[in-house]
Amino acid sequence: MTAVSPARIITPVILSGGSGSRLWPLSRSSYPKQFLPLAGQLTMIQETAKRVSGERFAAPFIICNEEHRFIVAEQLRSTSVEPADIILEPVARNTAPAVCLAALRILEETPDGGLMLVMPSDHVITAPERFLEAVGKAASAAAAGALVTFGITPSQPETGYGYIKAGTPLGVHDGVHAVERFVEKPDQATAESYLTNGSYLWNSGIFLLSAAAYLTELERFNPAIVDACRRALAASRRDLTFLRVGAEAFAASPSDSIDYAVMEKTGHAAVVPVDMGWSDVGAWSALWDIAEKDGQGNATKGDVVLSDARNVYARSEDGLLVAVVGVENVVVVATDDAVLVAERDRAQEVKQVVERLKADRRNEHALHTTVHRPWGCYRGVDRGDRFQVKRITVKPGEKLSLQMHYHRAEHWIVVEGTALVTRGEEKVFVYENQSVYIPMGTVHRLENPGKVPLHLIEVQSGGYLGEDDIVRLDDSYARA
C-alpha cells in the first residue's frame, strides 16, 4: 500500500450515472434524477457538490454520460462550483471504471496522490454536518491506506439496500471499523434481524480512499479495468471544458461496481457508521419517506388539492392541477405530458412502465416536453400535422448554431428580450413584439445579445418537422 499523508486535501469525485427510471415521469433518461430538485431547492447534483465545497475539499471531478455534459456544466456553474474536470463516459461501465478514470486523472494532477471522496450525485443527506464529521473520521484511516466506506445506521428493516456488517473498531482511527462482510439485499425477516443486531449498516455507495490505494487494489483484482482506463485516458481529447476519453478503449473495460470489483475483495476495507438522514431516493416512496407531511400523512408539492386523502405523495410539475379524493397510500406525479398513479409500496415497479415505453418506441421515458440545450431550452407547446409551436429560451450571450432546414419554414415572434437574427446575408435585431420569417432553405442563426433571457415563440411549418432536419454550419458548442 502507498502511504499518504493524513493532512492532505480531499478531492470529491462525483458520479453522475444512472437514469433514475423509478422516478419517472420526472426523471427521464435525457434529464435524470440527479439534475432535478427532487427534495429541495437545489438539484441533487448541486446539493452533492455544495456539500463538499468547504475549504478542506479540492475542486471536484465529475464523471458523467456525455449526453448530460451541458446540464452538468450549467448546474455547477449556477451554484458557483468550479469543477477540476468533467470527464465524459462514452458508454456506461458502472462505478469501478468511472472511479478509476478519476483516480488516474487525480494522480496526473497531483502525482503524490491524495484522498478521493467518491459520491453518487443522486443521494439525499439531510444532516450534512454529520456526513462531514464522518468524512473527518475516515480521513486518517484512508490516508493510512484503508478503503473506507460509509455505513448508514438503519432506521427500518429495509429490504431494498445491501448491508455491511461492521467488525472490530480500528483502534487508532476513532469511529472506524473493519468490515466484517458485505451482504446482499436481505429478505424481510433477515432485514429485521439486522436491525435488531445493531452491527449491520446500509451500504451507502459513498467512499473515502486514496487514489493510489484504490488503483493498487483495482490493479490486483481487476487489472483489465485499470488497463482500459489508462488507454482511454491516453486517447482522450479536450472538448470545450470537457474531457472525452477514448471511446473504444473505455468500451473495452469490464463493467463492474466498486463494491464487487474492489471492496468485497480487498483486505483493507473499513467502514464509518453514520446516521445522517441519508436516502438514495430510489423510488417515489423514498421521497414520501423524507418529505414533510400533513396530519394525515400526505406530502404534496405544486398545485395539489386533497380531499380526505391519507399517506399520499402528490406532486404536480408544470402547473397542472392535481386533485386527490379519498385514496390512501398512493403516489401521484403529474407533468405536462405524463401522469403516474402508483401504489406507494409498489413504486419500484415504475421502472417496468419505463421499460415498456422504451420497448414501445415511445419517447416519454427519454425526453421531457422541455428539452435542454447548451444555449438554453425549448418546449413544445402545440403541434398539428404540418406545423408545430415551440417556446424557445436563449440565455444571455448564447447563440444557436448557424443552421438550415430542408423541410420547414420558421416564424419567430419575440415575446421577451431581444434577438439578433442572421437570415441569409442580413443580420437584424428583433425586439419584443416583433417577428421575423425564416423561409425554408435559408441559412439562419438565433442569438441573444442582451443581458436578460430571450423568449420567443417559434411556429414551424412544413411537411417534415423532425429535429434531425438540421444542417449545422457552425456551432459554439462543438456540435457541428
Add this chain to the structure above:
Amino acid sequence: MTAVSPARIITPVILSGGSGSRLWPLSRSSYPKQFLPLAGQLTMIQETAKRVSGERFAAPFIICNEEHRFIVAEQLRSTSVEPADIILEPVARNTAPAVCLAALRILEETPDGGLMLVMPSDHVITAPERFLEAVGKAASAAAAGALVTFGITPSQPETGYGYIKAGTPLGVHDGVHAVERFVEKPDQATAESYLTNGSYLWNSGIFLLSAAAYLTELERFNPAIVDACRRALAASRRDLTFLRVGAEAFAASPSDSIDYAVMEKTGHAAVVPVDMGWSDVGAWSALWDIAEKDGQGNATKGDVVLSDARNVYARSEDGLLVAVVGVENVVVVATDDAVLVAERDRAQEVKQVVERLKADRRNEHALHTTVHRPWGCYRGVDRGDRFQVKRITVKPGEKLSLQMHYHRAEHWIVVEGTALVTRGEEKVFVYENQSVYIPMGTVHRLENPGKVPLHLIEVQSGGYLGEDDIVRLDDSYARA
C-alpha cells in the same frame, strides 16, 4: 283533465340543465357533461336527441342555459337534428318551470295539445329499443291524461337514486302501473329490501305527459310557476334561432323539480317499468359500471398504460400519457390542465373539490383549456407575464366579431387553411405559412372564407391579456 288523442305525435323535450360537477375535470360548468362523448362516439345530448328522431316524434324542444346556446345548436346541427326551438333559461329554476316553458310553447304551436317526452340530456340508455317500446306503452295512458314516468328495474341496491313503488296495473294500458308512492334515496338496508321486493323502481326523471295535463296539474299545485312562465314567454324575444324568455319574469318563478311540484302530488301519476341499460352517469364510478373492462376489471380510454391495476377507471384526454401501477378501485382522469385521482367508491365527492375550486376563485371548475365559440374554438397553449399563445380554429364560412383591443397586439400565423383578415381599412387573404400583425388599437376581424377549418397560432403581446379587453363593433352572433 284534458282528453288527448292517443295517435298524436310525441314532442321530445330535452332538458339541458345541470353542471355535471361530479364528472370534473372533463365536465366543467361552461361545457358540462351532456356535451361530452362520455360513453360513446356521440355526446350525451346528441345521443338523447338521436334516440327520439324516429318518425313518431316531432322535432325536439330544447331548454338550456343561455351560456350553452351555441354548443347546443352546433351539437344538434352536426348530428342533423333540427330542433323545433331552443329555449334559453336566463337562470336555473329546476325542471318544473323548464318543462312548463316547453309545454306553453308546444301549445302555442299546436293548440290542441300533444304529448311531451321529457328527458334529461345527460343520461345513458344502452338499450334504446326497449326505451322506445316503453314510450309506446306509456303513450295511450298519457294520451288519456296520465302523467307517466319511467321506472328502471333495479340491478343493484343503489342508494344514490330515488325510487318509485309501482302499484296496481292500469288495466286498459298494458305495462302501465299506478304509482303507489315516490320514495327518497334509501339507506343500504332499505335499498336491499327494495331490490328483493321487486316493485320498487329507480326514478329515471324521464316522463311522458300531455302538455295540457301537465299544465293543468302544475296550475293546481304550483300556480306561481305557470304564472311566471307565461309572463316569461310573453316577454320573450328571438335571438338568432334561440328564444330568450323574459329574464325578470322567469327569475320570479319558484324553483322546483317535476317530481316535487307535480308527480308526488297528482292523482294521475303512472309508471312504466323498463329495463333499458339506463344510467344517469352521476359520477365516474357510473362510467366504470357501464364500460367494457379487461380481465382485471379495468376500463381505460385514451393513452393509458396499466401495470397490475385492478378495477380501475383510467381516462386520458388531450394526449397525456397516464400510467397506473398496482392500484385498485381508483378513478384517474387526466386533461391538459387538471388530473383527478379518486377512490372509485367515493367518486361522488369530486363535487366537493369543484366547490372548493369555485370558492378559491380558480377557473378549472368552469373552463377547459379549449374554449368554444360560435365561430369555432381557441385553446391556450402557452403564456408568460406579458404574452400568451393560442391556437385558434375558425369553422368554414364563420367569422369572429369586428373588434379592437386596447392593451394587446396580435401576431397571427396561419398554419392550416386560409384566413381573410380585416386590418384597419384593408382586407387581406393570409395563406398557410403566412403571418399578419395586428397592432394595438387597430380594428380587425378574422374570418374563414374557405371550405376547410382554418387553424392559426395567435401570439398576443401586451401588459393586460384578459378576455375582457375586447371592443366588439360588429358580430354575426349578436354578441356585440
